[in-house]
Amino acid sequence: MQETGKIWMNGKLVPFKDAKVHVLTHALHYSTSIFEGIRCYDTPKGSAIFRLPEHMDRFFKSAKLYSMKMQFSKQQVTDAIIETVKASGLKECYIRPLAYYGYGTMGLTPVQNKVDVSIACWEWKMGESKAGKFSGAKCKVSSWIKIDSRSQPMQAKAASNYANAALARMEALDNGYDEAIMLNSSGKVAEGSAENIFVVKDDVIQTPPLSAGGLEGITRDSVIQIIEENGGFVIERDLERDDLYSADEIFMTGTAAEVKSVIQVDKVKIGNGKMGHVTKVLQKSFLDVALGTDERFLPWLTFI
Ligand SMILES: Cc1ncc(COP(=O)(O)O)c(C=O)c1O
Structure with missing residues (x-):
């Protein structure tokens, strides 16, 4: 550091x-x-x-x-x-x-x-890393189950949530992957170890509802609002592991990760194994917003 x-x-x-x-x-x-x-x-x-x-x-x-x-x-x-x-x-x-x-x-x-x-x-530059937003991440569905609100308040961004996430991340890295995807105790997709997750299938963008156990991500909310402002929509629905494997595109969102493409889940290639079109467009739209070049979202920036 x-x-x-x-x-x-x-x-x-x-x-x-x-x-x-x-x-x-x-x-x-x-x-x-x-x-x-x-x-x-x-x-x-x-x-x-x-x-x-x-x-x-x-x-x-x-x-x-x-x-x-x-x-x-x-x-x-x-x-x-x-x-x-x-x-x-x-x-x-x-x-x-x-x-x-x-x-x-x-x-x-x-x-x-x-x-x-x-x-x-x-300083924390993410885009250049192997798992970063440019090259696309290879993800492992974790064998660790995402802890949930029956045990502790998961809408708190609390250190105690992250022992579970760190175990998943370490397991993924130990097995040659870049990142983990966590399922909840019902087997539904929750989120990445420190990112929310979206799936694109037949041009429909989908993301698990917060009730699946993911954090109420501010980037998740930003991306949904950007998509809606540009005339699109996002469906919130429970996603199965199958939905990951059969997706055309997968991307993750988070403050550190921004909009990060996922190109492989377990041994399954996602789409053609390269970053998809929807993800690419969203990465650009998100950056335009974060850099203040999209005037519509200027109120999201606090100039210092
Ligand atoms: C577990 C988890 N999920 C999702 C996110 C994404 O949240 P945000 O977009 O607010 O950074 C984070 C990052 O803080 C996280 O740690």
């Missing part, structure tokens, strides 16, 4: 290398933290953070689901994000706000501990 700029910790910008926590921090032991992943784009009109209010809404919703008493308001965290990006000197970056039960009392019950908040940002 390139150490760039400063990290905001509970109201102060500290040098990157000094942003440390105590080893008895509650969240380190019991996964009691929530976070966001946000992108700032270098647009022709200056740096702009993509859908910042929506990320802030999800951040505070996640905190609520873990009974966190936030010592900062939504506006204060929003301002702190802008301050941290400015302090980084980066024109484009990935931004990671984090709230966690901190150091104080050890034991399972977190609520006596103060909720600490930090914000870091760094």
Whole structure:
């Protein structure tokens, strides 16, 4: 990791290398933290953070689901994000706000501990990677079942959700794939390890409903709105594993991944094994929106 700029910790910008926590921090032991992943784009009109209010809404919703008493308001965290990006000197970056039960009392019950908040940002270019949006990812249907809301609140973007996702990702990589696709306990397609998923069949774009267990992705919502604004539509329906294998195209969406093509699932080639036309068009439309060249979606950008 390139150490760039400063990290905001509970109201102060500290040098990157000094942003440390105590080893008895509650969240380190019991996964009691929530976070966001946000992108700032270098647009022709200056740096702009993509859908910042929506990320802030999800951040505070996640905190609520873990009974966190936030010592900062939504506006204060929003301002702190802008301050941290400015302090980084980066024109484009990935931004990671984090709230966690901190150091104080050890034991399972977190609520006596103060909720600490930090914000870091760094360079994260995804498009060039093997599994990135240009070349297309090879995905493995995971043998790990996606955990669901019967066990913990899955609409919280919580660290505790990601042990399950990391196991799936590691299994995929160990088997020579780039990414995992997770099924839920009913065998329906939920999502990737850190992305939502879409399938194109006979020119119809489909995605699992949120009830299948995927995160309510902000990129997922953006892509659906872009498609609708351009006169198309997306069908939300439960998808079987078969729907993956027989798809003409598959793509995944996420803040880090943006719009990423999937060209293989298990040993099955998707379509002709190359990125499909719908995915290619969407990648371009999404980038136009994120870079502010599509005027219709300018309200989604917070210029800093
Ligand atoms: C499990 C999971 N699903 C989906 C997504 C996509 O969400 P978003 O588009 O808001 O980044 C993410 C990324 O944050 C994720 O971690």
